[in-house]
Amino acid sequence: MSSYDHAPIVEMRDIEKHFGPVIALNGVSFDIRPGECHCLLGDNGAGKSTFIKTMAGVHKPTRGEILFEGKHMDFSSPRDAMEAGIATVYQDLAMIPLMSVTRNFWMGREPIKRVGPFKFMDFKTANDVTMHEMRKMGINLRSPDQAVGTLSGGERQTVAIARAVYFGAKVLILDEPTSALGVRQTANVLSTIDKVRKTGIGIVFITHNVRHALAVGDRFTVLNRGKTLGTAQRGQITPEELQDLMAGGQEMVALEGSLGGTV
Amino acid sequence: MSSSGAAIDERIKQTSGLRKALIRPELGAIVGTIAVFAFFIIFAGDSGMFNAQGVLNWSTVSAQFVIIAVGACMLMIAGEFDLSVGSMIGFAGMSIAIFSVTLGWPVWMAILLTFAICIAIGAVNGVIVVRTGLPSFIVTLAFLFILRGFTIFFPQLIERRTIIGGISERAVGDWLAPVFGGKVGGPIFDWLASQGLIAVFERGTRAGEPIVNGIPMLIVWALGLMIVAHIVLTRTRFGNWVFAAGGDAQAARYVGVPVARVKILMFMFTAFCATVFATCQVMEFGSAGADRGLLKEFEAIIAVVIGGALLTGGYGSVIGAALGALIFGVVQQGLFFAGVESSLFRVFLGVILLFAVILNTYIRRIITGER
Ligand SMILES: Nc1ncnc2c1ncn2[C@@H]1O[C@H](COP(=O)(O)OP(=O)(O)OP(=O)(O)O)[C@@H](O)[C@H]1O
Numbered sequence: 149m150s151s152y153d154h155a156p157i158v159e160m161r162d163i164e165k166h167f168g169p170v171i172a173l174n175g176v177s178f179d180i181r182p183g184e185c186h187c188l189l190g191d192n193g194a195g196k197s198t199f200i201k202t203m204a205g206v207h208k209p210t211r212g213e214i215l216f217e218g219k220h221m222d223f224s225s226p227r228d229a230m231e232a233g234i235a236t237v238y239q240d241l242a243m244i245p246l247m248s249v250t251r252n253f254w255m256g257r258e259p260i261k262r263v264g265p266f267k268f269m270d271f272k273t274a275n276d277v278t279m280h281e282m283r284k285m286g287i288n289l290r291s292p293d294q295a296v297g298t299l300s301g302g303e304r305q306t307v308a309i310a311r312a313v314y315f316g317a318k319v320l321i322l323d324e325p326t327s328a329l330g331v332r333q334t335a336n337v338l339s340t341i342d343k344v345r346k347t348g349i350g351i352v353f354i355t356h357n358v359r360h361a362l363a364v365g366d367r368f369t370v371l372n373r374g375k376t377l378g379t380a381q382r383g384q385i386t387p388e389e390l391q392d393l394m395a396g397g398q399e400m401v402a403l404e405g406s407l408g409g410t411v
Numbered sequence: 412m413s414s415s416g417a418a419i420d421e422r423i424k425q426t427s428g429l430r431k432a433l434i435r436p437e438l439g440a441i442v443g444t445i446a447v448f449a450f451f452i453i454f455a456g457d458s459g460m461f462n463a464q465g466v467l468n469w470s471t472v473s474a475q476f477v478i479i480a481v482g483a484c485m486l487m488i489a490g491e492f493d494l495s496v497g498s499m500i501g502f503a504g505m506s507i508a509i510f511s512v513t514l515g516w517p518v519w520m521a522i523l524l525t526f527a528i529c530i531a532i533g534a535v536n537g538v539i540v541v542r543t544g545l546p547s548f549i550v551t552l553a554f555l556f557i558l559r560g561f562t563i564f565f566p567q568l569i570e571r572r573t574i575i576g577g578i579s580e581r582a583v584g585d586w587l588a589p590v591f592g593g594k595v596g597g598p599i600f601d602w603l604a605s606q607g608l609i610a611v612f613e614r615g616t617r618a619g620e621p622i623v624n625g626i627p628m629l630i631v632w633a634l635g636l637m638i639v640a641h642i643v644l645t646r647t648r649f650g651n652w653v654f655a656a657g658g659d660a661q662a663a664r665y666v667g668v669p670v671a672r673v674k675i676l677m678f679m680f681t682a683f684c685a686t687v688f689a690t691c692q693v694m695e696f697g698s699a700g701a702d703r704g705l706l707k708e709f710e711a712i713i714a715v716v717i718g719g720a721l722l723t724g725g726y727g728s729v730i731g732a733a734l735g736a737l738i739f740g741v742v743q744q745g746l747f748f749a750g751v752e753s754s755l756f757r758v759f760l761g762v763i764l765l766f767a768v769i770l771n772t773y774i775r776r777i778i779t780g781e782r
């Protein structure tokens with residue numbers, strides 16, 4: 149893979165994160181290179197969301213180091229991380245359903261048009277760019293005024309991804325973008341991930357679903373109870389091995405026996 | 412991917428023009444305004460409600476509602492409430508009276524100081540809500556009592572009464588007082604009267620002068636606040652932040668919207684509006700009373716809800732809220748002109764509030780696709 153010739157964009161070294169007595173992360177190392185899709189797998193509560201929130205400047209790590217393009221970084225807010233080029237599409241709240249696609253797309257970075265001493269939001273530019281960027285991702289909006297609430301789950305994810313790409317993300321973090329989606333919508337999001345990767349952006353793709361990960365992933369890191377169980381390259385690991393790692397081994401083997409290998 | 416494009420094209424037909432018109436926040440208020448005017452033109456058309464003086468009468472009452480509704484609307488869209496608006500009105504009026512009459516300071520100084528104090532109290536409301544994460548309902552309910560208590564306590568302590576008069580005399584020649592208590596457009600009304608278009612006084616010291624001799628500054632403030640707030644909300648970056656803060660504060664924070672600042676500013680703006688209301692009222696009556704502004708917070712919230720805003724935040728319209736306020740003013744004064752028992756106004760309020768909330772819930776479902 150050509151992407152391994154590149155230096156990592158973000159490198160996370162021995163990250164620990166404690167919430168009071170809870171140790172959510174206990175020494176996790178991870179890196180992401182341009183143009184690759186690095187999948188982060190793990191069971192519920194493994195610490196995936198906590199980990200990427202640390203990368204995105206939402207949480208400060210209790211211990212450990214974050215390198216951005218080789219330099220030590222200390223993000224004090226999501227805004228800092230965003231400015232640097234780390235964009236995140238969160239699991240729970242990517243969009244505001246009552247607001248229009250355009251208003252959501254530009255939220256926090258509204259284009260400005262000056263009229264005398266006054267600054268207005270430039271809706272013409274905003275609408276045109278939104279429609280164009282969404283079309284590039286394969287979604288034809290009825291109108292840029294359409295409320296995000298009327299979009300399907302997959303389309304919402306795509307708006308969020310298109311937004312991140314448009315604003316010059318170098319690393320795009322997707323927290324379970326496919327968890328609530330049906331087959332078709334999942335396929336759409338996975339193909340969007342593929343499109344974005346080809347533009348040279350590094351993607352961190354979080355999922356529970358081994359098949360989704362294997363469909364687009366170049367590397368796979370499994371988290372379990374706040375620790376990494378290792379990183380594997382595409383082709384070096386079988387779906388079964390990955391599945392086992394995620395479930396922490398033994399129990400899964402037992403379960404698979406009783407279910408006849410359908411999980 | 413091309414198939415998804417086709418799928419979306421099919422859906423265009425499903426959105427009829429009617430449905431599209433329905434999902435405007437102002438719709439209910441526009442329909443309500445038309446209905447209310449039609450009603451009173453039919454039932455009170457010849458009662459003087461629609462001559463110059465009658466129009467001025469209900470416009471003034473409506474303008475009062477508009478001023479506080481605009482503040483409440485912006486705050487509600489930002490996802491918060493302020494139940495202390497009514498107490499703030501009483502407090503601000505009393506503050507002006509104490510500074511100017513009791514302490515004898517210039518009226519302009521009393522007004523500016525009162526604005527500073529009230530906006531600061533608004534900021535305190537906001538900071539407490541943002542810092543503690545408590546519902547603004549509770550925090551501002553506390554201020555409803557705190558401010559009302561002080562409004563009764565201070566004048567009793569200092570003057571041994573709860574109404575302080577004599578502000579009109581103190582305001583004579585003051586440069587700032589006319590901004591709240593004055594009238595504009597006098598010459599236009601003189602001209603209209605000379606053309607016989609509006610009535611003039613027949614007798615008394617003002618014989619020959621037009622009955623309506625200008626537009627009160629109260630109405631100018633109402634229109635000004637409405638226009639500025641509407642433009643800020645719909646056409647600026649800050650307006651987008653207001654919607655975002657109320658729509659989903661966490662999502663907004665993640666993309667770098669300064670949610671705390673937006674909310675605190677909206678609390679301050681609401682306090683500003685309440686103080687404008689109080690100052691205009693004090694200048695008009697020439698006195699401040701400890702019971703002024705009672706229940707105004709609820710009337711403001713009802714006007715905003717009639718205007719199509721969602722109680723949960725993130726959605727609404729300043730124009731809608733202003734129309735809600737107009738409906739209020741017209742109905743309250745219209746019942747008077749029509750000779751109907753005024754207590755029925757409360758019944759009307761309750762009924763229309765219910766209708767508005769039900770309509771809004773329906774609209775919300777359409778927008779968010781909830782079932
Ligand atoms: N703000 C917080 N305060 C306290 N504990 C937290 C906090 N955030 C996360 N945790 C704890 O850290 C652990 C890891 O949570 P995290 O959300 O990162 O899991 P996850 O891998 O994303 O799970 P899922 O697949 O369900 O999204 C959990 O035990 C959780 O309870």
Ligand SMILES: [Mg+2]
Nearest residue numbers: 196197198239
């Ligand atoms: Mg998670």
